[in-house]
Amino acid sequence: MSDSGIGARVPRKEDHRFITGQGNYTDDINLPKQTYAYFVRSPHAHAKLGRINTKAAEAAPGVVAVFTGKDVEADGIGGLICGWMIHSKDGSPMNAGPHPILASGKVRYVGDHVAVVIAESYAEAKAAAELVEVSYKVLPAVVDTATAATAKASVHDDIPNNTVFNWAIGDEDATAKAFSSASHVTTLDLVNNRLIPNAMEPRAAIGDYDGGSDSFTLYTTSQNPHVARLVLSAFIGIAPEHKLRVIAPDVGGGFGSKIFIYAEETVCVWAAKKVGRPIKWTAGRDEAFLADAHGRDHVSKAELAIDANGKIQALRVKTTANLGAYLSTFASSVPTYLYATLLSGQYNIPNIYAEVDTVYTNTAPVDAYRGAGRPEATYVVERLVETAARELGMDPAEFRSKNFVTEYPHQTPVIMCYDSGDYQDSLDKACALIKYDQFEKRRASSMRKGKMRGIGFSTYIEACGIAPSAAVGSLGAGVGLWESAEVRVNPTGNVEVLTGSHSHGQGHETTFAQLVADRLGIPIDQVEIVHGDTDKVQFGMGTYGSRSGAVGMTAISKALDKVEAKAKKVASHVMEAAEGDIEFKDGSFTVKGTDKAMAFGEVALAAYVAHSFPTDQIEPGLKEGAFHDPANFTFPAGCHICEVEVDPETGVTEIVDWVAVDDFGNIINPNIVEGQVHGGIAQGVGQALTENAVYDSGTGQLLSGSYMDYCMPRASDFPEFRLGFTVTECPTNPLGIKGCGEAGAIAAPAAVMNAVTNAIGVKEMDMPASPLNVWRALNASI
Amino acid sequence: MYDFNYHRPKDIKQAVKILRDSEDGVPMSGGMTLVPTMKQRLAAPSDVVDIAAAAGSGIKASTSKVTIKAGTTHATVASHPGIQKHCPSLAALAGMIGDPHVRNKGTIGGSIANNDPAADYPSACLALAAKIVTNKRTIDADKFFKGLFETALRDNEIITEVEFACPKRGAYAKFPNPASRYAMVGVYVADHGRKGIRVAVTGATDSAHRNKAMEKALTEDFAPGALDSVKVKSDDMNDDIHASADYRAHLVTVMAKRAVAASG
Incomplete structure (x- = not known):
């Protein structure tokens, strides 16, 4: 291993600009004659829209224009779309209510966009927004997930029972039969609490229109600029794709919330032509709370059937998922194919049946958030398995071992075919790391301090590397989920790699460059990674679902194969040898059996000089592209073990130890992988202990609408995480990598809640395990 | 934030004059509450009179x-x-x-x-x-x-x-709100010797207050256990998404005991 190749702890190339304030985020960009947008948002969760009087706002100082839904309709601009079609059990397509970019007829959540004020300055736009008079007829709000389907009020007037779809997967009858013959059934009611993403950089956009070329440019905080362009062009009708450039420059965290195409950036790019000037919008943190797509929000009843030998025979779950007021871009896929397909966990479960009802409510749209469906599945499976072990009086590690999948490929009853893994290995290593056999001693020592100590396991699996296009296509996805890459070798031998993946904190500029440096035998500083601009990168599907390594890097690897093949052709010509005799190793082309050699840079130069090329055989230049469509998902898995101490007087839970042993396949950069695991655990612990998006059940007002009430975890809430790794190579990509970006967030919530319930000796308890909730649980159990 | 006039008077006398002459002026010292409130447009004073320097340190x-x-x-x-x-x-x-x-x-x-x-x-x-x-x-x-x-x-x-x-002994025990880190419940216990024991509670109700029953119990026996007999009613306690009224009432006792224990 070189000091910058695959497997090396290379410091992140991008960090210098980030930590010295030289990043280039959307809000850092200012265009000549730029104006500023401020959105008038609904103060009501549900109301009929009456007259909107914009006269006073239009007359206010600095105001350039005020637009409402009527202007959008007049221009024939379409609504936002949901790109994944789900069919109900009865075969009917999902009920997708209209999602206009400026409200029409009704407003459906607090923060819904009603009008936009465009002014010379942000302050003037904001001040004038208060002068827009909107008459609302307030309607009863539908808020609660579990009862939305039976609420009297309708979020969308023509959609009955506030229901998006009633979906199911698995064999209902076979599962029922397995339950009827089970010797033990474990049942749990579980709430997967609603979360607000809180990326460090709020969303922002600049819409720009150039009359000379009749073309638009949108700068936006996006995880997938090409998908944004496709949707804005083909579905919303802003402009044809070749007349619309989307640039996602440095983006400060996404966690899923920046996958989606939102109203605000759509309005900016549409209105830029109307006012003939660029329009910038930057969300305030208050707007981020109200109008970023939220995550999770499931209510489930889950059951596990176990036979007399302690073997799991079946799992059944009925879930209601809250999708908010409108279907966000991928909302429908999250509680279905990204959730229920992972309900087999790491276990041999012969029968699985899941029903998922999705509902509209008068709350912000809910869509993918770090893990997207897989944390919800892991939470169901791992809470069930741990509870079952306790009920059976079995050691939770032993119960897991007894039911682990051990042979690959393993076909689950819910679509997924696991390709590789060694779940016993990660469990054993994690147990050794935390000294599981000494736990009772630690518990006794905590007891002497007046603390209740608990231990919780989470042996999770996830499906990453999203995804084989044929597979997702057959399940309703509107697009394929391949990735593209282009490797441009310059005459002087340095390399630009254009990728359709997008980095918003993941460190692609480092890891992708490591792959290229490793393969071409050139220094890492000779490699530049280019992403996030539809005018530079031809097409790409972006970054989410821990796909950039497994899919994005594989595309680069394929393009590098082609570059090597072409370079060999050039080298064979220059060195006057047969192409088959050219060998390439450590950056040097050699002729087998001779001392003839050319460095990679020399071949690159020769490719562009091309003076003596037989042009009918060798084209000048050295540039290759590739598209990679994965053959399967990848299946990272591992074991996280958490130990907590609960103060029984106050209900305060402290995480006192954490071990994580993950199998991500081969690792490109251990620093970056460890950072991803740390961040993921922090987010998962946030969900389990502190974070909770709460709407008032009567009015639909967001009660946790700022950091005064929405509790983000802090560094002091965590112990030093102790990490370990096991490696089983992924067989479906040449790098053998699986993905690591979401693992922590997927594994952590169940580990925490299993530890808390173990500590205080209760069975049922919902997240977050806040002091109040733990105190309540303790007092309910007395 | 709306526009306002900013003043930084030399002394309190001048500050009072500016406040008196202003349409809707407010004094500001550190601004740690006022400024965020103004940024959220929940306050719109015509004049902000910065008295930090005038009040002195x-x-x-x-x-x-x-x-x-x-x-x-x-x-x-x-x-x-x-x-x-x-x-x-x-x-x-x-x-x-x-x-x-x-x-x-x-x-x-x-x-x-x-x-x-x-x-x-x-x-x-x-x-x-x-x-x-x-x-x-x-x-x-x-x-x-x-x-x-x-x-x-x-x-x-x-x-x-x-x-x-200055008390002979005393301590402040705070249970911070997990999100804001303000006191969800804070109890300050102070033993002033012949001048008596004072127990002050903040965060729990609409304003900080003394708990006289606790003061009486601690006067008899300055020990955490003395508070077991004092029932804290939840009737006036604040109730929000972080702490219910009964949980706050419970925390008043726990924090009071901890303050007594920490008083030495």
Whole structure:
């Protein structure tokens, strides 16, 4: 291993600009004659829209224009779309209510966009927004997930029972039969609490229109600029794709919330032509709370059937998922194919049946958030398995071992075919790391301090590397989920790699460059990674679902194969040898059996000089592209073990130890992988202990609408995480990598809640395990 | 934030004149509450009169009392050797307020005048029998805190300094709100010897208050167990997404016991 190749702890190339304030985020960009947008948002969760009087706002100082839904309709601009079609059990397509970019007829959540004020300055736009008079007829709000389907009020007037779809997967009858013959059934009611993403950089956009070329440019905080362009062009009708450039420059965290195409950036790019000037919008943190797509929000009843030998025979779950007021871009896929397909966990479960009802409510749209469906599945499976072990009086590690999948490929009853893994290995290593056999001693020592100590396991699996296009296509996805890459070798031998993946904190500029440096035998500083601009990168599907390594890097690897093949052709010509005799190793082309050699840079130069090329055989230049469509998902898995101490007087839970042993396949950069695991655990612990998006059940007002009430975890809430790794190579990509970006967030919530319930000796308890909730649980159990 | 006129008067007299002449002026000391409120457009004063400099910063500490000028920041109080020596529980309380930014900008006068129900200082004023000195008079802490964000201060009356009695022993036990880190419940216990025991509670109800039943129980026996017999009613307790009224009532007892235990 070189000091910058695959497997090396290379410091992140991008960090210098980030930590010295030289990043280039959307809000850092200012265009000549730029104006500023401020959105008038609904103060009501549900109301009929009456007259909107914009006269006073239009007359206010600095105001350039005020637009409402009527202007959008007049221009024939379409609504936002949901790109994944789900069919109900009865075969009917999902009920997708209209999602206009400026409200029409009704407003459906607090923060819904009603009008936009465009002014010379942000302050003037904001001040004038208060002068827009909107008459609302307030309607009863539908808020609660579990009862939305039976609420009297309708979020969308023509959609009955506030229901998006009633979906199911698995064999209902076979599962029922397995339950009827089970010797033990474990049942749990579980709430997967609603979360607000809180990326460090709020969303922002600049819409720009150039009359000379009749073309638009949108700068936006996006995880997938090409998908944004496709949707804005083909579905919303802003402009044809070749007349619309989307640039996602440095983006400060996404966690899923920046996958989606939102109203605000759509309005900016549409209105830029109307006012003939660029329009910038930057969300305030208050707007981020109200109008970023939220995550999770499931209510489930889950059951596990176990036979007399302690073997799991079946799992059944009925879930209601809250999708908010409108279907966000991928909302429908999250509680279905990204959730229920992972309900087999790491276990041999012969029968699985899941029903998922999705509902509209008068709350912000809910869509993918770090893990997207897989944390919800892991939470169901791992809470069930741990509870079952306790009920059976079995050691939770032993119960897991007894039911682990051990042979690959393993076909689950819910679509997924696991390709590789060694779940016993990660469990054993994690147990050794935390000294599981000494736990009772630690518990006794905590007891002497007046603390209740608990231990919780989470042996999770996830499906990453999203995804084989044929597979997702057959399940309703509107697009394929391949990735593209282009490797441009310059005459002087340095390399630009254009990728359709997008980095918003993941460190692609480092890891992708490591792959290229490793393969071409050139220094890492000779490699530049280019992403996030539809005018530079031809097409790409972006970054989410821990796909950039497994899919994005594989595309680069394929393009590098082609570059090597072409370079060999050039080298064979220059060195006057047969192409088959050219060998390439450590950056040097050699002729087998001779001392003839050319460095990679020399071949690159020769490719562009091309003076003596037989042009009918060798084209000048050295540039290759590739598209990679994965053959399967990848299946990272591992074991996280958490130990907590609960103060029984106050209900305060402290995480006192954490071990994580993950199998991500081969690792490109251990620093970056460890950072991803740390961040993921922090987010998962946030969900389990502190974070909770709460709407008032009567009015639909967001009660946790700022950091005064929405509790983000802090560094002091965590112990030093102790990490370990096991490696089983992924067989479906040449790098053998699986993905690591979401693992922590997927594994952590169940580990925490299993530890808390173990500590205080209760069975049922919902997240977050806040002091109040733990105190309540303790007092309910007395 | 709406437009406003900013003033930085030399002294309190000038500050009062500006306030009197303004349409809807407010005094500002550290601005740690006022500025965020203005940014959220929940407050729209015509004039902001920055009195931090006029109120001045300074501390006098002796074995019997600590006198702090109103413009003194929490960080200054927390790190003052005299307070740490003669009234360590007060220094500790100041060190628990907000975050480093708030502690280096927020002032004691501003905190007390604002009387946020979850602020820390009001409990110190009550437990340490503070005298709150204004440009007009001296007010006993017991008569100062009137209710939610309400105090005995009249129009254009500005706090100039606060005088605390150093207890023989005492401690402040705070249960921070997990999100905001304000006091969800904070209890300050102070044993003033012959002058009695004071127990002040903040965060729990609409304003900091003394718990006389606890004071009586601790007068008989200054030990955590003495509080077992004192029932804290949940009737007046605040109730929000972080803490129900009954949980807050429970925490008052727990924090009071911890304060007693920490008092040594």
